Amino acid sequence: MSPKDLLSALIVILAWGVNFVVIKVGLHGVPPMLLGALRFALVAFPAVFFIKRPAVGFWWVVAYGATISLGQFVLLFYAMSVGMPAGLASLVLQAQAFFTLIFAAVILGEKIRGPNVAGLLIAAFGLAVIGVQAGHAMTVAGFLLTLVASAMWGMGNVITKRMGKVDLLSLVVWASLVPPLPFLALSLMMEGPARIEASLSAISLTSVFAIVYLAFIATMLGYTLWGKLLGRYPASQVAPFSLLVPIVGLASAALLLDEGLTSMQFLGAVLVMAGLCVNVFGGWLRQRLMPAR
Incomplete structure (x- = not known):
């Protein structure tokens, strides 16, 4: 990987790792559903007028927007508003790697290999260890929602894999047209017009910074750079960098929010990271230790 692309990977890791602290800060001044509506409205507008629609079917864009953009962040924002710490959120969210494996096997018929199963079991045990610690600076609802x-x-x-090759920036921008109205509807139902009006009328510079960061740094910059890396290098070479995201997330939460882990949560975090490492590197390591004869 060239020095320029390595720098791009490190920028993504930093942007996505600190993202969880920024969400927590944003939630101090803006309720979760309204924060989501503002985030994706800012991603979509005015960029949608200048970026060509992705060369995939309309319903693929809707499906991407409904899962990665809407579904993921409705649940994550609400989880963090009801007691999920930023650092642990960055770690638990990495279970996406294993859900991707399972869904790809069921929907796309992809094979799950031995290292994938081993990594899944180790990480699942780590998540169970973290889960039973609910009540120690973390709620059950926050953990399950994450x-x-x-x-x-x-x-x-x-869904992205099923679409095939696509301009990821274009996809992110156009798919961001999906979440704002559902987020706003949820905000009206769950948070109420009075709270929405109060939040917007008294919005602080800190909240504005959080929304801008989430829209432009975490979403547009992060996904664009990550998409370019995946386009230039094999996924096996790019994917390991994502292992650093929860490390940055945990470290930034400890430094900026004074979040700490209990000894059992730390053990769970180590197990989750070990499971992710086995999933990513297990096949390569097995080939090195047990070369084909």
């Missing part, structure tokens, strides 16, 4: 959010991300990944 886990389902990771499943929505996994389904979105499979």
Whole structure:
């Protein structure tokens, strides 16, 4: 990988890792459903007037927007508003890698290999360890909602794979037309017009920064750079960088939000990361240790 592309990968890791702290900060001034509506409205407009629609069917764009954009972030934002810490959210959301494997096997007929199964079992045990720690700076609802959010991300990944080659920036921008109205409808139902009006009339510069960061840095910049890397290099070479996202997430949450982990949550985090590593590197390691005869 060239130094320029390596820098791009590191920018994505930093942008996506810090993203969870920014969400938490944004939720202090803006309720979760309204925050989602503002985020995706800013991604879509005015970019949709300048970026050509992706060369895929209309319903593929809707499916992507309904899963990765709407489903994932409705659940994640609400989870973080009801007690899911930013650092743990960045870790638990990485279960998307295993949901992607499972959905791809069921829907696309892709094979799940031994290292994938081993990594899945290790990570599942780690998530169980984290889950039983609910009540220690984390709620059961927050944990479960984040886990389902990771499943929505996994389904979105499979939809993307099924689409084939596509301009990812174009897809992200046009798919961002899907979430704003559902987010706004949920905000009206769950948060109410009075809270929406109060949030918008007294919005702080910190909240504005959070919305701008989520729209332009985490979404448009992050997905564009990541898409270019996937277009230039094999997925096996790019995917390992995503393992650094929860490390940045946990570190930035500890540094900026003073979030800590209990000893059992730390053990669970180590197991999840170990499972992700086995999933990504297990096949390569087995080939090195047990070369074909």
